[in-house]
Amino acid sequence: MKSLNTTFSRIRAFAGTFLLAMGIAVAMPQEQALAQEAPKIAPPTFSFSAYVDTYFAFDNDATEITGAVGGARQFSYLGYVKNQFSLNTAQITGSVTSDDYRAFLTLHYGDLRRSAYDGLTRFSALQQANAGFRLVDKIWIDAGLFYTHIGGEGLLPRDNWFTLYALATNNEPFYQAGVRASYESSTFQAQLHVLNGYGIFEDNNADKSFGWFIGFTPSSVISASISGLLGNEQAAGTPAATRIYNNAVVTLTPFEPLTIRGQVDLGLESGKTYLAGYGAVKYMITPKLSIAARYEFINNPGAIITSEIAGGGFGASVEFRPIPSSYIRAEMRSLQFDSKYTPFLDASKRATNSRLEGVLTLGFWL
Numbered sequence: 001m002k003s004l005n006t007t008f009s010r011i012r013a014f015a016g017t018f019l020l021a022m023g024i025a026v027a028m029p030q031e032q033a034l035a036q037e038a039p040k041i042a043p044p045t046f047s048f049s050a051y052v053d054t055y056f057a058f059d060n061d062a063t064e065i066t067g068a069v070g071g072a073r074q075f076s077y078l079g080y081v082k083n084q085f086s087l088n089t090a091q092i093t094g095s096v097t098s099d100d101y102r103a104f105l106t107l108h109y110g111d112l113r114r115s116a117y118d119g120l121t122r123f124s125a126l127q128q129a130n131a132g133f134r135l136v137d138k139i140w141i142d143a144g145l146f147y148t149h150i151g152g153e154g155l156l157p158r159d160n161w162f163t164l165y166a167l168a169t170n171n172e173p174f175y176q177a178g179v180r181a182s183y184e185s186s187t188f189q190a191q192l193h194v195l196n197g198y199g200i201f202e203d204n205n206a207d208k209s210f211g212w213f214i215g216f217t218p219s220s221v222i223s224a225s226i227s228g229l230l231g232n233e234q235a236a237g238t239p240a241a242t243r244i245y246n247n248a249v250v251t252l253t254p255f256e257p258l259t260i261r262g263q264v265d266l267g268l269e270s271g272k273t274y275l276a277g278y279g280a281v282k283y284m285i286t287p288k289l290s291i292a293a294r295y296e297f298i299n300n301p302g303a304i305i306t307s308e309i310a311g312g313g314f315g316a317s318v319e320f321r322p323i324p325s326s327y328i329r330a331e332m333r334s335l336q337f338d339s340k341y342t343p344f345l346d347a348s349k350r351a352t353n354s355r356l357e358g359v360l361t362l363g364f365w366l
Contacts, residue, residue, distance in 0.1 A: 044098040051365035053088040053110075053157050055079050059357035062345040069114065074343060075170060075335070078163050079359040080111040088112050088157060088361070091127060102142075103131035112155075116174050121201040127155070127175070135181075142180045145201055148173040149180075149191055149213045150227045152249035152263040152278075161282050161292040162317050162331055163361045168265045168276035168296065171305045172247070173199030173229070176211070189215040198233045198243065198305075207232040207240070224250045233269075243269040243304070257284040272302025292317045311337030311353070326364040333357050 132142030209231025
């Protein structure tokens with residue numbers, strides 16, 4: 001009996017060893033195949049950039065803005081202070097990007113921060129701070145503090161044809177906080193946003209706003225986008241009012257040296273209408289030298305977003321780029337509002353509806 005038990009034990013041991021060997025033999029090719037089929041993941045890319053924009057601005061408006069720094073100018077977030085050399089922005093940006101995740105952080109200082117951030121947000125030192133991941137294929141989810149998704153002019157002078165924002169751009173959101181879902185391809189882009197509100201980081205009420213962006217670039221000749229935002233933008237404790245803001249931008253390059261851009265903004269709130277926009281043209285004289293002109297308008301009788309105003313302006317600029325990452329830009333603009341709106345003062349301190357202004361700008365980045 002003892003020998004029989006011993007025999008069975010040996011048989012079980014042999015069977016176990018055989019099955020284990022078979023399992024290893026089967027698993028090893030599968031593991032090797034999986035290892036061979038596993039895609040190679042590219043390491044993340046870390047980058048650092050810095051940007052400085054300095055300026056000298058002037059105008060013939062004698063208005064002094066109460067509570068603002070001496071020399072502060074109306075309708076001017078860039079070229080904010082006149083008759084002195086000053087700094088639009090000095091900023092640094094760090095980023096990490098990969099096939100599946102990304103993050104961006106920009107710290108800034110200067111008159112852009114002073115005029116558009118300080119006193120309006122506790123995050124005034126930040127232009128942006130956001131991170132996200134690729135959900136599937138070309139679809140991304142990002143959250144944090146962002147630049148606005150609305151408008152044909154960017155926040156920074158280096159991204160625009162002019163240093164001075166158009167009147168329409170002045171009243172668009174500059175920055176926003178929330179969550180963004182985006183689809184990104186070379187010819188088509190789409191975004192959906194859930195935001196704290198219109199041009200704010202911190203929320204000003206218990207409601208959230210919803211934004212959208214659709215961009216289409218079928219060729220190098222034309223690109224177009226529509227964007228907007230919907231939500232209650234009234235401060236907590238005041239009656240709610242839904243604002244619907246719409247923006248459309250079209251850019252044409254009929255032939256290589258010439259580019260034409262047009263933008264229209266339409267805002268609706270409590271039965272009132274806001275309308276603003278511009279048309280601009282840029283011509284490259286040489287690869288380093290360009291000229292641009294812009295006509296702009298605004299009609300805001302219902303005092304949506306900003307105070308009641310109506311009128312327009314015309315501006316022109318000359319830009320020289322000694323190297324691709326720098327520019328020297330000179331521009332002039334004349335603003336002319338309807339006669340019943342007189343926000344400016346002439347040299348004799350008499351109210352007037354017009355202003356002539358100019359700015360010289362030098363920018364460099366790396």
